[in-house]
Each structure stands twice: as C-alpha cells, then as structure tokens.
Amino acid sequence: MRNLELARLLNELADLSDYVGESQFKSRAYRNAARLLETMQTPIESLAEQGQEALEAVPGIGKAIAEKIIAYLNTGVIPKHQQLLQLVPEGILEVMQVPGIGPKTARLLYEHLGVHDLESLQNALASGAVLQIPHFGEAKRQRLLRLTELIKKARQRRPLGTVYWLAQEKLHWLQQLPHVQNALVGGSIRRMQETIGDIDFLVATEHPEKVIAAFVQMPGTTEVFAQGDNRAQIFLEGGLQVDLKTVPPVSWGAGMLYITGSKAHSIRLREIAIERGLKLNEYGVWRGTECVARETEAEVYEALGLPYIPPPLRENSGEIERALQGSLPALVTREQIQGDLQTHSRWSDGQDTSEAMAQEALSQGYTYLALTDHVEMFAWQGDVFHLFRQRQREIERLNEQMAGRLVVLNGLEVNIDIDGTLDAPEELLKEAEIVVAGIHYGHGQEPEAMTRRLIRALEHPSVHILAHPTGRRFGKREPNDADWERVFRRAYELGKAVEVNGYTTRMDPPTPIVRILEQSGAWVALGTDAHRASDLRMMTLAVGLAQRGWLTAERVLNTRPLPELRAWLKEVRG
DNA sequence: GCCGTTTTCGGCCCGACTGTTTTCAGTCG
Numbered sequence: 199m200r201n202l203e204l205a206r207l208l209n210e211l212a213d214l215s216d217y218v219g220e221s222q223f224k225s226r227a228y229r230n231a232a233r234l235l236e237t238m239q240t241p242i243e244s245l246a247e248q249g250q251e252a253l254e255a256v257p258g259i260g261k262a263i264a265e266k267i268i269a270y271l272n273t274g275v276i277p278k279h280q281q282l283l284q285l286v287p288e289g290i291l292e293v294m295q296v297p298g299i300g301p302k303t304a305r306l307l308y309e310h311l312g313v314h315d316l317e318s319l320q321n322a323l324a325s326g327a328v329l330q331i332p333h334f335g336e337a338k339r340q341r342l343l344r345l346t347e348l349i350k351k352a353r354q355r356r357p358l359g360t361v362y363w364l365a366q367e368k369l370h371w372l373q374q375l376p377h378v379q380n381a382l383v384g385g386s387i388r389r390m391q392e393t394i395g396d397i398d399f400l401v402a403t404e405h406p407e408k409v410i411a412a413f414v415q416m417p418g419t420t421e422v423f424a425q426g427d428n429r430a431q432i433f434l435e436g437g438l439q440v441d442l443k444t445v446p447p448v449s450w451g452a453g454m455l456y457i458t459g460s461k462a463h464s465i466r467l468r469e470i471a472i473e474r475g476l477k478l479n480e481y482g483v484w485r486g487t488e489c490v491a492r493e494t495e496a497e498v499y500e501a502l503g504l505p506y507i508p509p510p511l512r513e514n515s516g517e518i519e520r521a522l523q524g525s526l527p528a529l530v531t532r533e534q535i536q537g538d539l540q541t542h543s544r545w546s547d548g549q550d551t552s553e554a555m556a557q558e559a560l561s562q563g564y565t566y567l568a569l570t571d572h573v574e575m576f577a578w579q580g581d582v583f584h585l586f587r588q589r590q591r592e593i594e595r596l597n598e599q600m601a602g603r604l605v606v607l608n609g610l611e612v613n614i615d616i617d618g619t620l621d622a623p624e625e626l627l628k629e630a631e632i633v634v635a636g637i638h639y640g641h642g643q644e645p646e647a648m649t650r651r652l653i654r655a656l657e658h659p660s661v662h663i664l665a666h667p668t669g670r671r672f673g674k675r676e677p678n679d680a681d682w683e684r685v686f687r688r689a690y691e692l693g694k695a696v697e698v699n700g701y702t703t704r705m706d707p708p709t710p711i712v713r714i715l716e717q718s719g720a721w722v723a724l725g726t727d728a729h730r731a732s733d734l735r736m737m738t739l740a741v742g743l744a745q746r747g748w749l750t751a752e753r754v755l756n757t758r759p760l761p762e763l764r765a766w767l768k769e770v771r772g
Numbered sequence: 773g774c775c776g777t778t779t780t781c782g783g784c785c786c787g788a789c790t791g792t793t794t795t796c797a798g799t800c801g
Binding site: 215220221222223224225226227228230231257258259260261262263297298299300301302303332333334335337338341385396398423424425426427428429430431441443456457459461464465466467468469471472477478479480481 | 773774775783784785786787788789790791792793797798799800801
C-alpha cells in the first residue's frame, strides 16, 4: 500500500507549486488528492492496475493527477515534482513551516538574502538583514525569530493520546473563566484523529474581548501568535499550538461545526449551502441577511438538508454522500463498552496489581476485564504453568471479592512467531479463557509473508483475537504491510475478532485499515493494552478510532454482556 | 488542476489577524 508515501509527495508538490507561484487552485487540487489518498482504503496501486480511467473516476483526481500517480508507481518519482525541486532548494519547504511564513514570504527571503533553510533563516533574522526586504519591519523580525526557535522544538503532529487529556484539562480551565457560557474542544481532537497538530477551543460568550484577554494568559503560554476581537492563537511550552475562537452564544451550533472541521468537510458543506442559495459561516446558515439556523449543529445540518454527522466521520471521505442517502452508521460509543479486552498486570510487564486493575475497571463502569498478561513474561520468571495457575487462583479470589460486580477473565497475550506459529505451550493456551495474539518482533516482513503469518495465527484453535494488527508505534515503527482484506476475511470466516488498540503510542490499526476491517464483517475487539490502571482510560481512544472506521456496536465484541462474550469465547474454539 | 441538469470556460468557502505598503496582501484555520 503506497497511498501514504504518494500523499506525502503530493503535499510536497503543493508546497513547491505555491512557492513558484502557480495558481493556488492547483496546489489545492494536489492537497485534495493527497487527502483522498490518506483516507482511501484501496491500495492506489490496485486502482492504477485497472488503468488511468479507474483513477480518474475518483472525484478530485483528473487526468493530470492520474498521470502523476501512474508515473510515480512506475518510476518512483513524479516528473513535475522533480522539475520543481530543481527550481526550489529543498530547505525552503521547512522555512515555510514557520508560522507566518508562507510561499510569498519564503520567496522574498530566498531572493533577497538566499535564505534556504531554518539555519540561514535564523541568521538573517538575528543579523537584522531581513529589514532590507520590503514588507519587513522590526516587529515582524522579532516575531519570526521567536517562532523559528519555537518550531525547531516542535512542529510535528503528536499522537492523539499525548494531547487528549491535556486538552480536557485546559478546557476545564477555560470553563472556569468569567463570561464563558460554553466551551468545547474541537478540531482533530473532537474528530478523534490519530494525530493532532494543535488544540482548538470554541467559547460562547457575550464578552469575547475579556475571554480572549484571559486566554492569552493561559498557564504555560510562551508565545501569543495572534490576538484579535474573537480569535487568538498561542503556543505552549514545548511548541504545542492552542487556538481559541469565540462566537456569540446564539451561534453555538454553527461555531461548533466550524471549529470541528475538518476543513474538507466544511468546504463541502459550504458548497452545498451555495447550491441551495444559502451561505454557511461560523455564525450560522444565511439566506441573504436572514439567519435560518445556528443554535445547534443538528439544526445547521438540517438547514443544509443533511442529518447530523458525528465528528469522527467529518472528513469528506464519503460521509456526506451517505448522509444524503440517509444511511450513516450508528457509531459505537464509549458508554456501550462493557469491558476491556487487552490489559496487563504485574504478573507480566504491567505496573499495577490485578486488584488495582479490577478496581479501576469498576470505576470505568465495566462489568468485565480481560487480564492478558504476556506469556513470555511468565516464562522469564519461572515455570509458566505454575505462575499461570497462581495468577488464576488470584483472579478467582478477586472475582469472589467483586461478588459479581466485575468479572476478571483469565487471559493471555501470546507472540506470533515469524512463521505464524504461537510462541507458547499449547496446553497453556487451552487453559486461558481468552487469548490475544500479536506480533512483537519480526516486523517489516514482505506483505505476502506477513499476510500468511497473521492468517496462520488466526487459524490457531486457541486464539480469539488478533492484537494490534499492524504493529505500528508512533515515532518508532511504521505499520506492517499485509493484504488486510485477506487477513480480515479469514478472521470473519473463522468467527474471530481483530483488535482496535487504543494505546497512546499504538492506535492500531490506522484509520484506513479500520475501514477495511469494518467492511470485512469480522468481529472487532476494543482494547487499551493498559500497562497500569490509569491506562484504562485509553478506551476513549480505541472507541474514537473505531468510530473513525465507521464501526457500529453490533460489530464490537465488548459491547456484549458477559454471558454473550463467554459464549462467544467458547464457540470460537469449537 | 478539477469540474459541470445553468457552464468544456470560468468559476473554485469564508472569515479573522498581522504588519505595514495609508488601503491591503499574506497567512492561517
């Protein structure tokens, strides 16, 4: 699957195109195509095999981009991209990453001062050389100096789980401010995107100036990038960007829609508004000067002839068409989850006791919890069977204590070896009530070998769940490649489950592959892979990822009450 | 570069903030 690498290249092509001053609509088309590729479930190479017409049939891909895609798949490069790289030093692209520097400014800097990367930018700013350039004053020099320093620290997107709870804390802080009638975290966090670039807040208030003035004093603020009458942008220590937008309370719904995005979804909605003789902005839906909807998101959608679309679907990746047909899925929710299906305790590499895990599971509102300690951790500590049975007795005692409020399931996580066999004694796996199997070494195999390896593991009679299917770790490891349709189809045939893993640094599989999973019909198990009690809250992330994959409760194993889950666990093993 | 039951040419979402060029371009989300 080469969709993501091609998307990256098209985004870069868009930046280059902006820099050389081609039509902004051209770069928008490139970015649009890149975004299509990022969300597309089908590998672009299989679409290309069906010919250029198949590519051009995708809305947003025309003749020129189809040719670029084919050229890339055949030769590994896009000629136009190569050609622009001849004209533009590569470092210019990172100069354009500095907030406030766009293509025009980058070009001025290069042409006047030869600024070609962050280093030379910093020198030109520090020496004051930039002051010779038209449109440059001292205020701008100081501002860019600070921002260049800031982005050298952090400008990359961060995993959702590393920011999600910080955003909730900051939201709480915002809600306490005077004159704040309502507040919300929007943007990619509300859409539960796997990685986020900034935190976006919306506030409803009658006194925006007072709220803005307080906002820019948020603890941890190192830079106020913009501060106006109803919007502000700040950077926190560590370079995290935080945006605030205020709307009058009456425009709360339109404001929510605006702050949540995605940009592509918003643009599509605004086009629909125009088609219907309306205008959509962050204050409402307008017919001339008359406002026809604004108070709730549902009203705004309704005014555009659409049902409410849940935030995780708002990517303009088919949700609007489905909404028009009235066939949006009823997404699984956190409240429907009855238990966690992958967790670890001190019996393996977890930090907390099984009792602490169980207590936390109770406070999460669960009725069951699968303890799935690693087999090999037992092995390192001594006799596997002995330790397993010791843990089993502990779990039995715990379950007695819990008196039916919560049931801890005696599970195991087992390694899938290079050839797809399981790295554990058969008898041990049979004794475990629930077995999740995952890859922990031997990543990066060829797709065909990886496909066969995963299928073989699924076929093992003791296995219930395929854990963290792609093995990706943010910042460490790219997702493994496999023929996911085949793997998930086999899981479906066997009646087994595939995990959607919410652990902060995993979030596995990535959204496009969750969508393939959704289409396969296979069971889905949501798990946090918790290694301490507090990790159990990551179920919110697992649910978010499932929602982005369009999954409904019917497909998610752990929406089932315990008796049904137990029946399933038995049934799978025949 | 894409797209089309108004169009194969002429459109392409909408608003806010900054700094500096006294009226607006560049940038951002």
